Amino acid sequence: MGGLPHALFPVFLNQTQLIATMEWSPDLMKKLEALRSKIEQTGQDFETYVNGWQLQRFQNYWDYIQLDTLLSLQRPVTQVEDEPIFIIYHQITELYFKLARIEIDAIAKNEANTVADFTERIHRINRYFGALRGSFGVMELGMKKEEFLAFRDALAPASGFQSVQYRIIELGCAPLINIVSESRREELADASIEDQMEGIYWKNGATREDNGKPAYTATQFMDKYWDDLLFTAEAYEHCNIWVRFQELKTKASDDERRQLEDALRALDLNINVNWPLQHYKTAVRYLSKKPTDIPATGGTNWQKYLPPRFQRRIFFPELWTAEQKAEWGKSWVHEVLAELES
């Protein structure tokens, strides 16, 4: 190689020689050693991995976030122009629900949450529901009413009522008894999880306006998910957000405890008042005010079923005064109704 120009050397070197001529900082060497030891500790060969990495393609944005798949998931069932808006916004909501579930599960799985971690995770869920509430105008105002009414019949009996993630979030937040229908809470207070699930508000609430029997949308949902939801309820019984808060509050200072309680109150309002009312307001805009006007695709008694002041779901009743509980969802409803009447 004697007579060759210096700059060309690497071209003629084999791989090992090339590596030998490069500068490896002690820090990088340490990292490589750690990597090798991690792989060799499992009885695998480091060099096999190095060979594999050499062959791997570089990441790109579209594969990493699965863009093509994501954009292929909107399948309208009609040719009505506004239908994709309805589908996409439901999908966006389900993704936010998934984000919320990630936080709930992180809290549930951790037997040693810190106050800071726990509060931060509840704040995250609050931000997700805040974003959903703030963006609900995409539904409420973003479709032509006549277009919505034109494609909705083609969706029956599908309904957001069948969102299993919404039900899982509830089970992950509160003791099951708090989401049992109010009228059965006393009777089922000491019952098994299985019996309390029989009294869960949505199983009893979603009935037909005409004859009071369970709406088919609910029957269809239970056929698909009942066993999974029972399993989920049992899994969260000893590690839902309320249980984890009880464990934490004994270790928290007065100030920390106040912060925790504020975050949980905001969560209760977000999930049980703010989002449901925004949703209800939207249902009213499209389906009008009187039950006789336009039935929902799920075919339920939605005007009696949806408003929070009727359902009175409260995840954490211990954190509210008797007066606040008695007024649950009311001022908001008055506000919404006044707006609608004007």
Ligand code: HEM
């Ligand atoms: C134009 C937009 C919407 C209308 C008119 C509407 C209407 C309704 C109605 C009438 C119900 C009662 C069940 C039934 O009879 O179908 C319901 C339930 C529900 N919808 Fe929607 N909805 C809309 C958008 C959404 C969106 C974007 C979501 C997000 C996933 C959603 C999620 C839910 C949930 C979770 C329930 C069950 C609530 C509960 O059990 O308290 N809805 N919806």
